[in-house]
Amino acid sequence: MTVRSRLLAGATVVAWAAAGLAHAQTPPTAQGAPPPTSDGLPSDAVYIDAAQATRDGDVIIASGDSERRLLARTRGHNLLAENLQYDLAQGTGIAEGRVELTNPANDVVFASRIELQSDLTLGVAVDFATRLSDGSSVMAATAVRRSAEVNELNYARFTPCPICDAEGLAKTPSLAVKAEKVIQDQDLRAILFRNAVIEVGGVPVLWLPAFAVPDPTVERASGLLTPILNYDEGRGVSIETPYLHVVSPSEDWLVSPQFNTDVLPFLNLQWRRRFAEGTIVARGGYTYARNFGDFDLDGDGDAETNVDFGDRTSRSYLLAHGAFDPDGPWRWGFTAERVSDKTLFDRYDVRDPYQDNGLYYGDQRRLISQVYAERQTARSYLSVAAFSIQSLRVARFDPVTPALNVFEDDDTLPLVAPLIEARWEPEQPVFGGRLRLKGSAVSLDREAYVGAPVLRQEILPSGPTAGLSGVDNRRVTAQAEWRRTFISPAGVRYEPFFDTRLDLYSVSDLPAMLNLDDTTLTRGRATAGVDVSYPLVRRLKGDATLILEPTAQLSISNEADLDPRIPIEDTQTFELDESSLFRVDRLPGYDFYEGGARFTAGARLTLNWDEGRRASLFLGRSMRGEPEPAFRFAIPDDPTRTYDPSGLASQTSDWVVQGSFSPSDRVRGWGHATIDGSGDVRRAELSMDAGWGRRNLAAVSYIVDRSNPLAGPLNRNYEFVQLSGQQFLYGNWGVAASGIADLERDLITRSEVGLLFDDDCWRFEIGFRKDNTRVRPSGTSEGLYVRLNLATFGGSGYGRSEMR
Incomplete structure (x- = not known):
């Protein structure tokens, strides 16, 4: 028998008053406005599906049968019970027998009996249990809703951990809190525990006469x-x-x-x-x-x-x-x-x-x-x-x-005031292409002298430099870039471009022994060229696809005017890669730019196959009409000699190699390298991470810089390898280890190894760590570390993953 009744709004007390026993309520709607419904029913209606339902005056009585419980649904709440009795006049209701209540947030309340009185203000649940949407569980012998603001649980147990195994059988949670009384006070926005015991793996480890935690509604x-x-x-x-x-x-x-x-x-x-x-x-x-x-x-x-x-x-x-x-x-x-x-x-x-x-x-x-x-x-x-x-x-x-x-002197670093960057593009195409106008201005002032690479080899003073003031400079730049795209019937993509730039420099406080006056310099660069690309796609067996993307660029510029009096501020660090190889200005900033004729070519080969697996490899190189000796910097340990940190000073640039692969959703890798003409690796960076099982992880990364050819105390070449991983050995118990090795100095700079416990509820680590980082004034540090992260309670610990 199915009964559908249109009742007063007060008839919905069964649904949301019991939900209030499980957790803090969501913020109320405006006074008098019914909450929104998600089940298609009018906001003041209750749908009842029961084996038997009768009405005696103001009392509605419904029950299920031996095969299924009755169902009551209203305002997005579902109630299952063996028996339901509700008094319309008194505003009271009783649900008995395997009561199960689900609210719109999918929080589920279980009880053997629920009593509601006085229009939602009072309620009692016997044999109360709930599992909230965040995975935590609450159980109590009785749950009492004292008022709209206060809920009370007696002889309660709370755990953020699973209470059933994969087969659905009961198991002891790894972390739980038992308390004689738990009070949720929404005015205080807190949950108060009295006579509480914290259990780990079912074993009591801490007793507290009282403590409090924030209400779940409190951020x-x-x-x-x-x-x-x-x-x-x-x-x-x-x-x-x-x-x-x-x-x-x-x-x-x-x-x-x-x-x-x-x-x-x-x-x-x-x-x-x-x-x-x-x-x-x-x-x-x-x-x-x-x-x-x-x-x-x-x-x-x-x-x-x-x-x-x-x-x-x-x-x-x-x-x-x-x-x-x-x-x-x-x-x-x-x-x-x-x-x-x-x-x-x-x-x-x-x-x-x-x-x-x-x-x-x-x-x-x-x-x-x-x-x-x-x-x-x-x-x-x-x-x-x-x-x-x-x-x-x-x-x-x-x-x-x-x-x-000895630390780097702050007075050798510039005060930058101001630094201005501007860009503007017209809304309509210009000569069928995109026009972009750029502007830039900067002022840099130093208190103390600094040599290479800020000063070029040609103007490095030969005598003592202690006490010299720093070089100050100001720059204003205007730039215009135009580019248009054509695609031929055969699918070849042509992008002709034109790029012009004008720089104005003011340089002052050059070292006095150079006998160079403060000066104002102007220079300009105009570049015209074309990018050509022709993507080729071939389908292989199954769902595999092979994509070849050859790209070439031909550009011609006026001869570069690289005045040695202009300090090198922007190009002190630079690494040639796939993204910069085809730029008009491949060096960062404005200090340097390239002139003459250049031809750049590269190709990317990509293989895609089933289930999102992918591998990709790029190879490219650039050639110019003449070498550019201005791109060579003085070697810090021997300023009379120079080297090429950019890989662009010769007629042929370094080879750029870049690739990535993901043969499965558990394994990923990436790599980048620049290789000079003799086949030596100048710079390289590789990384790979993998996962197996449910929580086993490992990651390795490698980075090297061999651009400086001369060893010495000022040499900044480096070579590092970093490893980290965790392996579970038995259930939730495992080991974790990580380390950073400085291969240049043949030293493990940072390492740790420890024992861990990790489940869906909490993670605990204890182990040994050692720090050999040379920057530490206290030298080598070693000792125990402890890290603890608790579900719903936050965590503690530290992490150091950067290479130094």
């Missing part, structure tokens, strides 16, 4: 976060105890003091504030202490660890950024990044100090403070910025005493 709430525990030879045993204080929905503070057994404490702070049109995040840290590090006190060639030196003084850091994006084309922001000690981040293990915020990024071990504004429309872009840089890089390593490392 964040004030309270202690998971502590961070580790050991460092410089600081000793270290524990960090973060505390989050939520000021408002748009503002919070994170206070995270670090307590150390061998040095004074260090206080970390973070403030976040969200405004109507932007956000500000500010991090900082402070201590009042001596420095500490490794010194060879007895002269035996070995440094003694954790030696205090210097006077106690204030030591601090600031890492702040803000971004604002009001309505309209303009947006603006800033970063403020400074630290009092060059090694403060390393000594106190400050997490993630080098972040990419703002319009311009500081590279590894450099901090940038900037202000900027941008204006962007569909056809134009303008940015104006100013910034300064603080370097934490080591310029010369002390072989015995790391605390005596």
Whole structure:
């Protein structure tokens, strides 16, 4: 028998009042407005499908039979039960017998009996259990809805872990909390536990008379976060105890003091504030202490660890950024990044100090403070910025005493104020093609002298340079680029282009011994050429496809005017790759440009086969009419000799080789290399990662730079290999290991190996780590590490994956 009744809105109490016993309610709708329905029923209707249903006055009684339970559906909620009784006049209802209630969020409540009274304000569930949409489970002997704001569970158990195995049989959760009473107070936006026991694998490990956690509806709430525990030879045993204080929905503070057994404490702070049109995040840290590090006190060639030196003084850091994006084309922001000690981040293990915020990024071990504004429309872009840089890089390593490392001088880095970039494209085609106009301007000022590669070989002073002021320069550039595409009937793609550029430079404060006056320089470059490509596709057996994409470029420019008085600011680091090989200006920035006739050719071969598997290989090279000796820089360890870091100085460039492969959805690889004319690898980078089983993972990467041909203390060649992986040996138990090896120095710079437990509920790691990074003033560090991540409770730990 099926009964469909149109009842008062109060008749829906069975559905959503019981759901309130399972978890915090979603924010209410406007007073008097019924919540939206997702089942096609009117908002005030209840659909009942039962073996038997009767109505006696204001009381509706329905029941199922031996084969199936009755079904009641309203406002997106489904109720299954053996018996249902509801009094329309009193607003009370009782559901009995294998009660199962599902709300629109797919949270399911189970009970042997549910009683509801007083229009949703009171309710009782017996033998209560629920599994929430985030995978956690709650069970209780009784669940009582005291009011619209307060729910109470008696003799309850909570676990974020699975409670059934793959066959559906019950199993002991790896983490659970049992409590005599659990109260959810929505006014306090908290869940309160009384007489609670935390169990790991069913074994009690911690008893707490009372504690509280935020309500699930709260994105964040004030309270202690998971502590961070580790050991460092410089600081000793270290524990960090973060505390989050939520000021408002748009503002919070994170206070995270670090307590150390061998040095004074260090206080970390973070403030976040969200405004109507932007956000500000500010991090900082402070201590009042001596420095500490490794010194060879007895002269035996070995440094003694954790030696205090210097006077106690204030030591601090600031890492702040803000971004604002009001309505309209303009947006603006800033970063403020400074630290009092060059090694403060390393000594106190400050997490993630080098972040990419703002319009311009500081590279590894450099901090940038900037202000900027941008204006962007569909056809134009303008940015104006100013910034300064603080370097934490080591310029010369002390072989015995790391605390005596010499760092890069900040006065040799430029103050950039301003830096302006602009682009504009007309809406309509010009001569059938796309026209783009660009503009750029910059002013750079240095306090102290710096030699190559900022100064070219031709004007490097031969005498002492200590105390010389830095070279200042200003540049204004205007550029126009036009390009049009033609496709022949045979499918050949032609793109003729024309590119012209005019630079104006002002250079001052050149070294006095050079007898060069402050000067203003102008130069221009005009380039015309054509790109030609002809994609070829061939289908192979099955679903495989082979694609060959040959590409060629012929360009002619006027002879390059590379005045040696123009400092080299933009092209100090450059790596030729597939994306830059076919550019008109292959070198970054504006310092250098290429002239004369050039021919560039390359081809990419791609194989696609079943289930998204793919392999690709690119090979390309460029040739020019004449070599360009200006692209050769002075070797830092012997300024009388030069080398070619760009791979573009000769008539034939380096070969560019780049490839990727993914033979399955569990294996991926990528590689890039530049190879000179003699077949020697100048630079290369390879990476590969793989997964097997359900959670076993491994990754390897390799990077090498052999561009500098002369060994010496200033040689920046490097060669690193990095490995990481985890292998589960028995159930949820496994091992994890990672390491970074410096092949140039034949040294493992960083390594760790540990034991781990990982299931769907939590992950715990304990192991041994060793750090041989030379930048650390405290030298080699080794000791135990502990990492803990709990489902629904957050985590602790640290990660260091970058190569240095």
